[in-house]
Amino acid sequence: MSIQKIAQLAGVSVATVxxxxxxxxxxxxxNRERVLKAIKESNYQPNLLARQLRTARSSMILVMVSNIANPFCAEVVKGIEEAAEKNDYRILLCHSGSDIGRSKSGLRLLAGKMVDGIITMDAFANLPELTTVIGDAPWVQCAEYADAGEVSCVGINDIDAAEHAVGYLAAxxxxxxxLINHDLxxxxxxxxxxxxxxxxxxxxxxxxxxxxxxxxxxxAGKAAMKNLLAMNPRxxxxxxxxxxxxxxxxxxxxQAGLRVPEDIAVVGFDGTELAEMVSPQLTTVQQPSREIGAKAVELLLNKIENPDVPMERVMLDWRFIPRASA
Structure with a gap:
């Protein structure tokens, strides 16, 4: 369906459409109502290539995720996609694995003008090198964030959240x-x-x-716990x-014949759906994962529209959810 056909169905000029x-x-x-009705009835989709040529924009966002198998990352991506679509943008997903080589490969899309901006969830250790590659292109760092610099970022206060969780166990x-941790x-x-x-x-x-x-x-959590259970005292x-x-x-x-929480209390982090699926249900720190993704899109689109806008560092609220595991 072409824009000319929409004009014919609505009984207006191509310029009006x-x-x-x-x-x-x-x-x-x-006339607006007639055009919108014709668009709805014909299921018209604007030609994205024509729009790109007209506006010099692709209406695409590159999202670089360190681990898409992580339920938290998956929820953040859902938030990114929902917010992007509300603003007539689409996302291209790159699973970088926090490998700088794979990240650079994905970033070639930026050089080719195939995307208008980038949201990354790469490891903090990669930020200096990513900064060099990305330059002054619109960019928001999501979940992992810098304390200073020119990159806008969004996340939570991890220190406060962890203190609350561990303080709960101590109380x-x-x-x-x-502690079962990951890559520093x-x-x-x-x-x-x-x-x-x-x-x-x-x-x-x-x-x-x-x-x-x-x-x-x-x-990996099971293997780490087995090592902890081998300690004396455990x-x-x-x-x-x-x-x-x-x-x-x-x-x-x-599997060791012990009980949660009677013998060992357990607290997690992220507040994903998994916390309610395990038995006993998991006490956890809940991150506003979809809100983090949506805020990242808001910051990025603002940067795309206003390249000189100053860097923003947004810290969202987390929530502690006590359940049966602790």
Missing amino acids: SRVLNNSETVKEK MGRQRIA RYKYAFLREQGYKLVLQKQKLESSAIEYANDLSAA PDAVFAVSDSLAAGAMRAIE
Whole structure:
């Protein structure tokens, strides 16, 4: 269906249809209604290539995700996609695995003008090199964020959230609180460990142990928990930096013939759907994952429309959800 056909169905000129598609205020309301009705009845889709040539924009956003298998990342991407579509944008998803080589490969789309801007969820350690590659193109860093610099970012206060979670375990009388963490190249991992250690210092508790999982899967959490269970004395509580790791830890505890939370309390992080699927249901810190994604789109589109807008660092609220695991 062409714009000429829409004009014919609506009984107006091609110029009038074009003005309606571009939200021009000069169109008479009666003609606007006729054009919109014709568009709806014919299921007309604007020619994206023609729009790109006319506006010098692609209406595409590149989203670089470090681990799409992580339920939290998947929820953030849903938030990004929903917000993008509301603004007539589409997303291209690149699973970088926090590998800088794969990230650079995806960023070639920017050089080719195939995307108007970028949202990244790469490891904090990669930001300096990404900054060099991306330059002054519209860019927002999502979940992982910088404390300073020219890159707008959105996330939560990981230290405060981790402190609250570990403090909750300490307030329950748990004395040997272990940590299952991930890769410290990620800023969230570093900050959540920092929050964990702050509570131990304040409560004058000795660190039971810290295990570093090789990825953010339940299998990795299970393997880390097995190492903790081999300790003497073993932990009486575990804080895991993701719900997936916590779910794996609970499985290892169960297989060892122990009970959650009677023998070992478990707290996770992210507040994904998984937390309600495990048994007992998981106590966790809930991140506003879809809101994080939507805010990242808002920041990016503002940068696309206003290249000189100053950098923004947005910290959203998190929520602690106590359940049966602790």
